[in-house]
Amino acid sequence: xxxxxxxxxxxxxxxxxxxxxxxxxxxxxxxxxxxxxxxxxxxxxxxxxxxxxxxxxxxxxxxxxxxxxxxxxxxxxxxxxxxxxxxxxxxxxxxxxxxxxxxxxxxxxxxxxxxxxxxxxxxxxxxxxxxxxxxxxxxxxxxxxxxxxxxxxxxxxxxxxxxxxxxxxxxxxxxxxxxxxxxxxxxxxxxxxxxxxxxxxxxxxxxxxxxxxxxxxxxxxxxxxxxxxxxxxxxxxxxxxxxxxxxxxxxxxxxxxxxxxxxxxxxxxxxxxxxxxxxxxxxxxxxxxxxxxxxxxxxxxxxxxxxxxxxxxxxxxxxxxxxxxxxxxxxxxxxxxxxxxxxxxxxxxxxxxxxxxxxxxxxxxxxxxxxxxxxxxxxxxxxxxxxxxxxxxxxxxxxxxxxxxxxxxxxxxxxxxxxxxxxxxxxxxxxxxxxxxxxxxxxxxxxxxxxxxxxxxxxxxxxxxxxxxxxxxxxxxxxxxxxxxxxxxxxxxxxxxxxxxxxxxxxxxxxxxxxxxxxxxxxxxxxxxxxxxxxxxxxxxxxxxxxxxxxxxxxxxxxxxxxxxxxxxxxxxxxxxxxxxxxxxxxxxxxxxxxxxxxxxxxxxxxxxxxxxxxxxxxxxxxxxxxxxxxxxxxxxxxxxxxxxxxxxxxxxxxxxxxxxxxxxxxxxxxxxx
Ligand code: XIL
Numbered sequence: 001x002x003x004x005x006x007x008x009x010x011x012x013x014x015x016x017x018x019x020x021x022x023x024x025x026x027x028x029x030x031x032x033x034x035x036x037x038x039x040x041x042x043x044x045x046x047x048x049x050x051x052x053x054x055x056x057x058x059x060x061x062x063x064x065x066x067x068x069x070x071x072x073x074x075x076x077x078x079x080x081x082x083x084x085x086x087x088x089x090x091x092x093x094x095x096x097x098x099x100x101x102x103x104x105x106x107x108x109x110x111x112x113x114x115x116x117x118x119x120x121x122x123x124x125x126x127x128x129x130x131x132x133x134x135x136x137x138x139x140x141x142x143x144x145x146x147x148x149x150x151x152x153x154x155x156x157x158x159x160x161x162x163x164x165x166x167x168x169x170x171x172x173x174x175x176x177x178x179x180x181x182x183x184x185x186x187x188x189x190x191x192x193x194x195x196x197x198x199x200x201x202x203x204x205x206x207x208x209x210x211x212x213x214x215x216x217x218x219x220x221x222x223x224x225x226x227x228x229x230x231x232x233x234x235x236x237x238x239x240x241x242x243x244x245x246x247x248x249x250x251x252x253x254x255x256x257x258x259x260x261x262x263x264x265x266x267x268x269x270x271x272x273x274x275x276x277x278x279x280x281x282x283x284x285x286x287x288x289x290x291x292x293x294x295x296x297x298x299x300x301x302x303x304x305x306x307x308x309x310x311x312x313x314x315x316x317x318x319x320x321x322x323x324x325x326x327x328x329x330x331x332x333x334x335x336x337x338x339x340x341x342x343x344x345x346x347x348x349x350x351x352x353x354x355x356x357x358x359x360x361x362x363x364x365x366x367x368x369x370x371x372x373x374x375x376x377x378x379x380x381x382x383x384x385x386x387x388x389x390x391x392x393x394x395x396x397x398x399x400x401x402x403x404x405x406x407x408x409x410x411x412x413x414x415x416x417x418x419x420x421x422x423x424x425x426x427x428x429x430x431x432x433x434x435x436x437x438x439x440x441x442x443x444x445x446x447x448x449x450x451x452x453x454x455x456x457x458x459x460x461x462x463x464x465x466x467x468x469x470x471x472x473x474x475x476x477x478x479x480x481x482x483x484x485x486x487x488x489x490x491x492x493x494x495x496x497x498x499x500x501x502x503x504x505x506x507x508x509x510x511x512x513x514x515x516x517x518x519x520x521x522x523x524x525x526x527x528x529x530x531x532x533x534x535x536x537x538x539x540x541x542x543x544x545x546x547x548x549x550x551x552x553x554x555x556x557x558x559x560x561x562x563x564x565x566x567x568x569x570x571x572x573x574x575x576x577x578x579x580x581x582x583x584x585x586x587x588x589x590x591x592x593x594x595x596x597x598x599x600x601x602x603x604x605x606x607x608x609x610x611x612x613x614x615x616x617x618x619x620x621x622x623x624x625x626x627x628x629x630x631x632x633x634x635x636x637x638x639x640x641x642x643x644x645x646x647x648x649x650x651x652x653x654x655x656x657x658x659x660x661x662x663x664x665x666x667x668x669x670x671x672x673x674x
Pocket of ligand 1: 233
């Protein structure tokens with residue numbers, strides 16, 4: 001099907017669509033309607049007048065010279081959104097151009113899924129000389145309703161948007177007249193919590209929408225499967241801090257920020273009524289914490305608050321949150337993530353407002369205050385991701401050792417956003433190091449495992465889950481104090497990484513092979529091979545791409561964008577990799593068909609970035625296959641070899657640059673040499 005306008009039949013769904021500004025589609029009719037394959041915000045038209053944009057959250061939008069000026073942003077996620085409800089079941093590419101004083105902007109997606117709400121970060125863009133340009137791509141689940149893409153920031157400062165588009169990537173999958181699936185009865189599935197009762201609690205992260213949802217299936221799933229719940233967003237500072245009160249009377253709340261629990265109450269009520277314990281997440285974090293908290297008079301246009309003032313605000317915030325929960329819901333919260341993600345990705349401590357205002361000891365101080373104010377039986381955790389990687393683990397251990405020595409920490413929270421390339425033995429080894437060197441217990445706090453890009457992704461993920469949980473059970477039996485394993489979400493479609501299908505249940509609540517794998521680890525047995533199982537083929541034909549046919553077989557790693565452009569190495573065309581969220585959002589090629597062999601990778605690459613690399617995507621290690629010095633914007637040749645171990649379920653290699661500069665790739669050849 002060609003790009004252009006596609007005729008579709010609105011059918012039953014038309015009445016359900018909330019279209020914001022998409023005026024091509026007549027609302028509430030049963031006749032055919034047209035779905036544009038690109039939706040572009042038109043900032044000459046007022047909201048609701050066919051401009052394809054809406055105000056998102058608490059912000060003020062003024063139109064000026066064809067641009068949208070967004071001011072009075074009360075939260076970092078408030079701003080402008082482009083609704084794209086007809087795009088469910090499609091991969092989309094979205095772009096925005098803006099000017100701003102915020103350090104970075106992010107394109108994110110919000111959609112409703114059987115009455116729940118899910119948020120997915122798509123791509124971020126750094127502020128370069130006052131402007132931000134972002135492009136990213138994402139898959140919208142087939143059952144996602146009322147999807148919209150919104151522009152958020154790391155801060156609450158103004159931004160002005162000049163362009164904002166959402167387009168279908170590839171061929172349009174028209175689901176506009178296809179009803180969403182029906183939910184399955186979740187009470188017929190055996191309980192994970194019961195199966196693991198001898199080892200640890202089995203927990204789940206849930207949004208509050210599960211508790212207020214007219215579909216009771218989600219509540220039944222929680223009650224059947226889990227005995228620990230983590231609110232996915234509702235106890236984060238951005239939802240707990242009372243912006244109106246603090247900013248309305250900054251003198252009154254100067255040292256003790258006002259708090260409220262409107263967002264978290266439905267989950268706290270549910271846990272209290274059903275006798276389920278809760279992990280409190282999270283008190284001190286660089287993200288999802290409004291920047292005004294760190295300023296004098298809660299005003300981001302003034303000065304940053306002093307160390308003394310921020311220590312007071314921190315202590316009072318920790319005290320009031322822990323104690324409001326304890327007073328109103330005694331005994332419900334058994335553990336708090338006191339500090340989240342304080343370690344940087346590239347070594348040392350992450351730069352953030354807490355560090356800038358208080359100093360490097362802010363983590364120590366947070367634990368000191370939490371210990372002082374928390375009831376004795378509430379466990380205090382540090383929580384982080386990539387926590388199993390050797391170098392990051394080293395940094396985390398160094399940071400936490402004095403806190404452990406002071407007796408102010410009880411547990412290490414291993415988030416565990418992983419993929420099936422991570423060796424379960426290495427992972428469990430990392431857990432053991434935390435327990436041994438800090439003398440703390442372990443919670444696996446946010447487990448999700450991206451499905452491999454293999455021929456049988458769901459089955460292979462299930463087989464991996466069995467291996468992973470077998471290793472966890474063995475370690476637990478050998479004395480490793482793992483006391484809770486929490487999965488980060490109920491269903492794949494509700495996941496913050498829904499495109500990676502990383503959880504245990506399908507969107508319709510039925511169990512996945514991943515669930516079966518977790519059950520097999522404790523009960524014995526093997527994950528059933530699906531009827532449509534495809535035998536992995538070892539195909540040793542070389543992989544060759546020179547882009548002269550203007551096509552590429554590989555795809556984006558995370559949210560990068562690939563384009564075929566002119567100016568190839570010794571030929572007309574090459575591949576451009578740009579945008580995305582981080583430098584490692586590169587160009588990825590699946591090499592699973594070469595499992596058991598040594599491959600040689602050769603390529604031509606050019607970039608303004610100082611170095612470019614070809615890397616194997618094994619979670620937690622990322623071995624370099626070839627590294628080349630670029631930076632001159634001239635073509636450079638690279639090559640390297642890599643042995644793919646027998647038994648690897650799937651493997652991708654990817655090309656990346658050392659910074660966010662685009663890179664250009666040509667003459668990629670992957671051949672078996674051993
Ligand atoms: C995520 C939530 O799942 C999303 O809904 C939200 O938009 C962003 O945050 N590490 C954490 C969690 O500690 O709080 C994050 O949760 C995922 C990464």
